[in-house]
Amino acid sequence: MIKCPTDSLPQFRPFWTGFRVPLISHRGLGHTEVMTSRGVVRSWDVGGMQGVIDSADTPGGSWTSWTSVVVHGFPGLVEGQEVEFEWNQLDEPADGYDFHTVQAWPVGEDHTPPGPPGFRAWDIDPDGTVHEVTDLDITDLDDTIAPPIGTPAIGVVTTWNGEEGWGVIDSADTPGGCWTFYSALHPDEVINARPGDSFSIGGGISALVVGEQVDFEWEPVIDQDGYKFRAIKVRPRRDIPPWRVERIGR
Known part of the structure; x- marks a missing residue:
C-alpha cells in the first residue's frame, strides 16, 4: 500500500x-x-x-x-x-x-523488470492511499467505470506536431492552451472503452490542421508538457473519412 x-x-x-x-x-x-x-x-x-x-x-x-x-x-x-x-x-x-x-x-529493492505489459489497476482514495484492484474486482469495476467526461468548448488549433502526434488548442475556456494528442481524435467507441479493451483502427484522421476550428472536451491537469488543460475528445468541423473500428478480444 x-x-x-x-x-x-x-x-x-x-x-x-x-x-x-x-x-x-x-x-x-x-x-x-x-x-x-x-x-x-x-x-x-x-x-x-x-x-x-x-x-x-x-x-x-x-x-x-x-x-x-x-x-x-x-x-x-x-x-x-x-x-x-x-x-x-x-x-x-x-x-x-x-x-x-x-x-x-x-535503493535496495529488486529492479528486475516486472515482465511484459499487462492489465493492472489501482484506486487512489481521497486521503491519498493507493489500493491495487484485484482480479476479483475487475468484472464489477469494468461495468461501473464511466467514460471520461470533459468540459465542452470550441477552439482553434494553434500548434500541431505531426511527427509526434500532439498539438495545442486555444479557447477562452482554456487560457494558456489545451494540450491534445492524436488519440483524442478517435471515435467515441474507442475513447469511451473500458480498461483492457483493444481495437484495430483504420480510416478517419490522425492529425489536426493549424488554424482549423474544433469542438473538444477538456479536463484540468497539474502539468501536461507545460499546459494546465488536456483534451479528452477533439472533433474537427471539416468532413473526415469514415472510421473503421474492429474490437479485438473480449
Whole structure:
C-alpha cells in the first residue's frame, strides 16, 4: 500500500496500466550513453504520474515518467525517497530539463523488470492511499467505470506536431492552451472503452490542421508538457473519412 500526498491529487479515479493511461509526450529524448546514479526524488505528481530526481550527476534534475519506474507494484515514487536510476542527457532540453530517466527504483529493492505489459489497476482514495484492484474486482469495476467526461468548448488549433502526434488548442475556456494528442481524435467507441479493451483502427484522421476550428472536451491537469488543460475528445468541423473500428478480444 502506498500513501501519496493529497495536495497533488486534483481528482480521484482509478489509474490503469492497461488501455487508459496518462498521455505523456517524450520529446527530444537523448541518444547519449546511459549512466547510473543514486539520487533523491525531488517531486512526484500523482495526477500526471511524473516527477523529478535530483543527483550530483544530473544538475537541474532528471525528468521521470511512471513508465520509467521499475517496481512490482504501483509505478510511482515518493518525494524524498532515495533511488538508484539510469539516465541519459537529452539532445535538447524538454520541459526545462536536460536529463531523462530511463529506469528508476528505490535503493535496495529488486529492479528486475516486472515482465511484459499487462492489465493492472489501482484506486487512489481521497486521503491519498493507493489500493491495487484485484482480479476479483475487475468484472464489477469494468461495468461501473464511466467514460471520461470533459468540459465542452470550441477552439482553434494553434500548434500541431505531426511527427509526434500532439498539438495545442486555444479557447477562452482554456487560457494558456489545451494540450491534445492524436488519440483524442478517435471515435467515441474507442475513447469511451473500458480498461483492457483493444481495437484495430483504420480510416478517419490522425492529425489536426493549424488554424482549423474544433469542438473538444477538456479536463484540468497539474502539468501536461507545460499546459494546465488536456483534451479528452477533439472533433474537427471539416468532413473526415469514415472510421473503421474492429474490437479485438473480449
